[in-house]
Amino acid sequence: xxxxxxxxxxxxxxxxxxxxxxxxxxxxxxxxxxxxxxxxxxxxxxxxxxxxxxxxxxxxxxxxxxxxxxxxxxxxxxxxxxxxxxxxxxxxxxxxxxxxxxxxxxxxxxxxxxxxxxxxxxxxxxxxxxxxxxxxxxxxxxxxxxxxxxxxxxxxxxxxxxxxxxxxxxxxxxxxxxxxxxxxxxxxxxxxxxxxxxxxxxxxxxxxxxxxxxxxxxxxxxxxxxxxxxxxxxxxxxxxxxxxxxxxxxxxxxxxxxxxxxxxxxxxxxxxxxxxxxxxxxxxxxxxxxxxxxxxxxxxxxxxxxxxxxxxxxx
Numbered sequence: 001x002x003x004x005x006x007x008x009x010x011x012x013x014x015x016x017x018x019x020x021x022x023x024x025x026x027x028x029x030x031x032x033x034x035x036x037x038x039x040x041x042x043x044x045x046x047x048x049x050x051x052x053x054x055x056x057x058x059x060x061x062x063x064x065x066x067x068x069x070x071x072x073x074x075x076x077x078x079x080x081x082x083x084x085x086x087x088x089x090x091x092x093x094x095x096x097x098x099x100x101x102x103x104x105x106x107x108x109x110x111x112x113x114x115x116x117x118x119x120x121x122x123x124x125x126x127x128x129x130x131x132x133x134x135x136x137x138x139x140x141x142x143x144x145x146x147x148x149x150x151x152x153x154x155x156x157x158x159x160x161x162x163x164x165x166x167x168x169x170x171x172x173x174x175x176x177x178x179x180x181x182x183x184x185x186x187x188x189x190x191x192x193x194x195x196x197x198x199x200x201x202x203x204x205x206x207x208x209x210x211x212x213x214x215x216x217x218x219x220x221x222x223x224x225x226x227x228x229x230x231x232x233x234x235x236x237x238x239x240x241x242x243x244x245x246x247x248x249x250x251x252x253x254x255x256x257x258x259x260x261x262x263x264x265x266x267x268x269x270x271x272x273x274x275x276x277x278x279x280x281x282x283x284x285x286x287x288x289x290x291x292x293x294x295x296x297x298x299x300x301x302x303x304x305x306x307x308x309x310x311x312x313x314x315x
Contacts, residue, residue: 070313098122099122107204116140117152136167137170138158142265174193181261240291244266244271279299284307
């Protein structure tokens with residue numbers, strides 16, 4: 001067979017298979033060759049550039065390029081970007097995205113440590129019930145904020161996750177803060193608190209939210225409303241946001257403020273030891289907090305919205 005005839009046969013077989021939709025057995029009968037030879041010709045047609053297969057991944061993620069930019073800029077393992085929406089709907093959409101991602105990567109016998117907050121709660125509420133894993137454990141990373149915020153506190157979020165997948169939830173019997181800095185080390189040494197944070201540190205995955213600058217923070221509303229002003233230790237130039245209810249500065253380090261000396265939450269250095277830290281957060285008021293957490297290597301996987309992602313890439 002001449003080279004021209006050979007190419008012509010490759011084009012014919014490729015056309016029959018990819019354009020006309022014939023099966024390989026049907027093509028073999030039509031051109032009078034074996035089915036195995038049809039298969040080999042189809043491979044050759046791709047190798048020689050006669051057939052080019054294009055995967056339109058923009059249908060899977062219309063923000064693929066943006067995700068890759070964020071991933072490269074901050075050295076992240078993965079980025080999931082969703083469409084931006086209003087604040088109330090945004091939290092729900094981010095939670096749904098986080099639930100889907102977690103359900104995809106979770107494995108039997110995994111321990112998942114979980115922070116608190118509205119978006120993390122939405123992830124638990126939307127975790128698919130068909131993902132049944134009775135041997136998975138969910139461990140809280142922060143103390144509770146009282147009855148006013150009971151539905152979004154870490155222990156309750158863990159219980160919700162466990163109820164959705166049939167797993168086990170660990171209880172943390174501790175408040176989010178103590179009155180005096182001297183009381184914190186005493187509380188943190190208690191076995192019923194220390195053991196939970198030890199388990200949270202040794203988890204396979206951490207799912208955390210990232211709070212915004214102090215004037216937008218849940219902590220500010222609940223505990224610090226009288227202390228946050230331009231000149232205070234909680235001013236925006238000193239604090240970028242919070243992660244696991246630890247206030248962080250713009251470099252992603254633990255901020256020097258009285259709150260951090262009293263908060264009962266996992267230490268940031270211990271959080272870093274979790275192999276895969278998934279942060280789910282979005283919104284203009286959260287940009288500086290997210291950026292700081294990324295700079296501080298507190299996040300491996302980021303789930304956010306398009307507008308937030310563009311702000312993070314462009315600034």
